[in-house]
Amino acid sequence: MRLLERMRKEWFMIGIVLAIAGAKLEPSIGLNGGPLKPEITVSYIAVATIFFNSGLSLKTEELTSALVHIKLHLFIQIFTLAFFPAAVWLFLQLLSITPINEWLLKGLQTVGCMPPPVSSAVILTKAVGGNEGIVVTPLLLLLFLGSSSSVPFTSIFSQLFMTVVVPLIIGQIVRRYIKDWLERKQPPFGAVSSSVLLMIIYTTFCDTFSNPSIDLDKFSLLLVLFIICSIQLSFMLLTFIFSTRNNSGFTPADTVAVMFCSTHKSLTLGIPMLKIVFAGHEYLSLISVPLLIYHPVQILLGSVLVPTIKSWMVSRQKGVKLMRPTV
DSSP states (O other): OHHHHHHHHTHHHHHHHHHHHHHHHOGGGGSTTSTTOHHHIIIIIIHHHHHHHHHHHOOHHHHHHHTTOHHHHHHHHHIIIIIHHHHHHHHHHHHTTSSSOHHHHHHHHHHHHOOOOSSHHHHHHHHHTOOOOOOOOHHHHHHHHGGGOSSOHHHHHHHHIIIIIHHHHHHHHHHHHHHHHHHHHOOOHHHHHHHHHHHHHHHHHHHHHTOTTOOOOHHHHHHHHHHHHHHHHHHHHHHHHHHTSTTSOOOHHHHHHHHHHHHOOOHHHHHHHHHHHTTTOTTHHHHHHHHHHHHHHHHHHHHHHHHHHHHHHHHHHHHHHHHSOOO
């Protein structure tokens, strides 16, 4: 019974494994021109569905109150969009002389450019009792990634606009008219996006397994897993040290938001973005692998660290209250 409950809770992780296994068994189904017609159903319909769904679920009315924490959000955005990708790039210059698969290394760079997720970072932050950080816009992230793609920038921008920006805006407009119904019924937005994402992952790996020239060695895969764990732990420690300095101006709750939102990366937004930016690239699936690894690792590490961080935050908040002068 406990096993079934656990499987139900981790259905998306299991779905990723099954999607990749299914692509291995029958890759022809998800190839361009195949029964699924991914050049249409995935490149346009699936991606647009995810961002329309995001537009419906995005509570912009809550973003206004979030602007009060300008310093917190500014730090998270600078760390996510500037420091994280720059630090990963410098690290990859050292790794380029190693025998690690070059496409996995490129995948690590794309991970560094991804925005924090709407789901896991916020959920873990709330589990501890902290504040939420602002999610960096998908459009800005893709503009940052555009230079590393072989696809013309104008083509990337036009498809981004049609499959990301337009559905997002339409979703927001629709939300204004059915807001009460959405809050009353609370549709499973996360489950819908995750289900569509599994289809994107499946078709991506269909391309991989149908190409005999693509070979992924286990040594590179294990090293990438170790590197991802090291990056996450190092950056969480770095953000913790910075945000707990005496002159940082951050509260203990802010520190929690900084730790999770600055270091977590979005799979739901990331995979569709890579599908657009690296459209038609024969090594797209290998480039996607680090992000597919990063997602479960961030959830696992976050879950393990939540009790410790919560205990620290509660003790710090009690200390702050005791230090306040009584009137």
